Amino acid sequence: MGATARPGFERVRRIPLVLFAALYTVLAGGPLLWVASMSLRTTAEIFKDPYGFPWPAHWEKFADAWFKSNYHAYFWNSAVVVVSAVALVTVVGAMAAHCLARYGFRGSRLVRFLILSGLILPPQLVILALFQILLDIGLYNTLTGLVVVYVATHIAITVYILEGFFAQIPQDLFDAARMDGYSDFEIFWRVTVPIGAPAIFTAVTLNFIVLWNEFLFAVVLLTDDDKRTLPLGIMHFTGSHQLDVGMAATGLMIAIVPIVVLYALFSETMIKGMTAGAVR
Amino acid sequence: MAVFSARGAAPRAIDARRASLGILVAFLAPALLVYAGFTVYPVLRTFYNAFHTIKPHSVVEFVGLGNFTALLSADPVFWKAVTNTALFTLVATTVDVVGGLALALCLFARAPLAPVLRVVWFTPVLMSYVVAGILWVWIFDYDWGLANATLRFIGLGAWEQSWLGQPSTALWSVLGAHEWKWLGFNMIVFLAALHALPSEVLGAAELDNCGWLAKLVHIIVPMLRTTIVNLTVLSFIGKMMVFDLIWVMTGGGPLWSTETVSTYVYKRAFEWNTFDLGYPSAIAVLWFAIILAFVVLITRLLRPRDRLEF
Numbered sequence: 001m002g003a004t005a006r007p008g009f010e011r012v013r014r015i016p017l018v019l020f021a022a023l024y025t026v027l028a029g030g031p032l033l034w035v036a037s038m039s040l041r042t043t044a045e046i047f048k049d050p051y052g053f054p055w056p057a058h059w060e061k062f063a064d065a066w067f068k069s070n071y072h073a074y075f076w077n078s079a080v081v082v083v084s085a086v087a088l089v090t091v092v093g094a095m096a097a098h099c100l101a102r103y104g105f106r107g108s109r110l111v112r113f114l115i116l117s118g119l120i121l122p123p124q125l126v127i128l129a130l131f132q133i134l135l136d137i138g139l140y141n142t143l144t145g146l147v148v149v150y151v152a153t154h155i156a157i158t159v160y161i162l163e164g165f166f167a168q169i170p171q172d173l174f175d176a177a178r179m180d181g182y183s184d185f186e187i188f189w190r191v192t193v194p195i196g197a198p199a200i201f202t203a204v205t206l207n208f209i210v211l212w213n214e215f216l217f218a219v220v221l222l223t224d225d226d227k228r229t230l231p232l233g234i235m236h237f238t239g240s241h242q243l244d245v246g247m248a249a250t251g252l253m254i255a256i257v258p259i260v261v262l263y264a265l266f267s268e269t270m271i272k273g274m275t276a277g278a279v280r
Numbered sequence: 281m282a283v284f285s286a287r288g289a290a291p292r293a294i295d296a297r298r299a300s301l302g303i304l305v306a307f308l309a310p311a312l313l314v315y316a317g318f319t320v321y322p323v324l325r326t327f328y329n330a331f332h333t334i335k336p337h338s339v340v341e342f343v344g345l346g347n348f349t350a351l352l353s354a355d356p357v358f359w360k361a362v363t364n365t366a367l368f369t370l371v372a373t374t375v376d377v378v379g380g381l382a383l384a385l386c387l388f389a390r391a392p393l394a395p396v397l398r399v400v401w402f403t404p405v406l407m408s409y410v411v412a413g414i415l416w417v418w419i420f421d422y423d424w425g426l427a428n429a430t431l432r433f434i435g436l437g438a439w440e441q442s443w444l445g446q447p448s449t450a451l452w453s454v455l456g457a458h459e460w461k462w463l464g465f466n467m468i469v470f471l472a473a474l475h476a477l478p479s480e481v482l483g484a485a486e487l488d489n490c491g492w493l494a495k496l497v498h499i500i501v502p503m504l505r506t507t508i509v510n511l512t513v514l515s516f517i518g519k520m521m522v523f524d525l526i527w528v529m530t531g532g533g534p535l536w537s538t539e540t541v542s543t544y545v546y547k548r549a550f551e552w553n554t555f556d557l558g559y560p561s562a563i564a565v566l567w568f569a570i571i572l573a574f575v576v577l578i579t580r581l582l583r584p585r586d587r588l589e590f
């Protein structure tokens with residue numbers, strides 16, 4: 001293309017465009033900077049001037065939130081639940097996607113329809129029954145129960161992303177692998193997985209972000225304070241520090257920082273991952 | 281997509297499209313078992329619940345359509361929740377699609393620093409609804425929140441509100457917070473679609489001396505039809521089930537003004553001491569049927585030939 005403007009868009013008036021872009025940038029990024037600033041200030045300082053510069057910076061507030069409140073537990077719970085659930089859903093999802101993409105068999109359409117219909121299933125339609133089921137089998141209020149539920153409810157999107165990609169891998173590769181005497185499982189492990197790695201990475205990113213932020217299942221299925229995941233912990237912490245806005249902001253920032261750091265490093269991957277279900 | 285391919289040419293033993301039943305089961309069983317036990321079975325059980333009264337200690341009583349008739353004829357809170365959810369869905373879906381397209385066009389028309397802006401504008405999408413909700417509760421704080429502070433700063437102090445504290449503004453405030461968090465998503469999807477448009481068409485329109493608004497209406501929007509339909513459906517489903525943000529920001533209050541179907545389901549199941557999972561299950565079933573009907577309707581109306589995709 002090369003020109004300074006895309007064909008046909010030179011006519012958009014530049015000044016309103018720039019103004020709008022600047023305004024929206026402030027709107028999108030401003031609130032996060034505001035929390036960042038508040039997280040380093042005491043509540044007294046904030047109430048004196050809510051929009052002041054964080055100077056002197058009270059870094060010790062982060063240590064307070066982390067060790068004195070239960071933040072380290074919330075963070076750890078989230079890490080355990082999300083890493084286990086993402087690992088499991090990726091493995092079982094990839095196996096199922098490989099099977100659906102590679103093998104022709106009676107009933108494959110039915111299996112595909114059954115799994116993919118999970119894409120439009122509202123959580124509200126399963127949450128009450130899941131509450132009963134986990135109570136029945138003794139997994140209510142356990143992290144294990146939450147992991148199982150996360151795996152089950154994210155199989156659909158995982159299979160959807162992976163199957164689409166796996167199906168595009170040339171059949172010749174599989175024929176050649178079969179000719180070389182690879183077993184079915186070796187074909188999956190040594191052909192599909194390495195070649196499908198970009199799609200697997202995308203699915204992992206999407207599931208990781210979605211589950212790291214998940215709220216509804218966690219709030220219904222967990223009750224103990226020491227089992228809370230990060231979103232529940234943040235809500236509890238903010239609720240119990242309602243008058244201590246400074247401390248609540250520090251708590252909020254602990255949840256924001258890891259995501260923002262990852263985003264700074266892998267912005268393209270994360271954007272691609274989050275929109276994987278909508279962009280083809 | 282040749283699922284049932286016979287592949288007559290290749291000898292059976294090396295046909296990589298065939299596998300024994302054992303192999304198929306080995307690959308599919310883990311996913312299907314977890315999915316059946318913790319998604320399919322709960323759905324069926326919810327349908328069962330909807331026709332029963334489910335009390336603690338496994339006390340189950342069949343009530344037929346009783347839950348549904350009570351719901352539709354004698355539950356003003358449910359109808360309030362339906363009205364709120366419908367309004368929220370209608371406005372938020374429209375803003376999502378129109379706003380997302382506007383932001384995408386803004387970057388596509390090469391606003392300065394577009395690659396950087398794209399990353400910044402997407403940041404809120406990565407925040408959890410809990411983080412976004414708490415942040416916006418502070419922004420809407422009457423005394424020191426950003427919303428009122430900005431109004432005072434630009435001399436519109438008379439307009440300051442207790443945004444989340446009064447029924448007339450609460451739903452709109454939550455909606456604003458929702459769009460802050462979610463617009464970036466639609467922007468990225470539209471931007472990807474815009475970049476996939478053939479540049480010759482846009483160039484040809486340019487030669488025809490076509491104004492940018494005319495080009496938007498007559499060329500870009502029609503060419504983005506698939507994306508627009510997909511995003512509308514996706515957005516619609518999401519809004520009809522909105523829970524997290526409302527729960528964090530208002531809990532459905534004040535005076536039911538932000539009560540949605542999802543928050544009401546949660547309340548009837550776990551907050552009100554009615555100890556009955558049947559009634560909220562009936563709400564969930566009814567609402568799912570309505571969502572499904574509208575998805576089919578939207579897809580039929582906007583895209584007559586192709587099938588629904590995400």
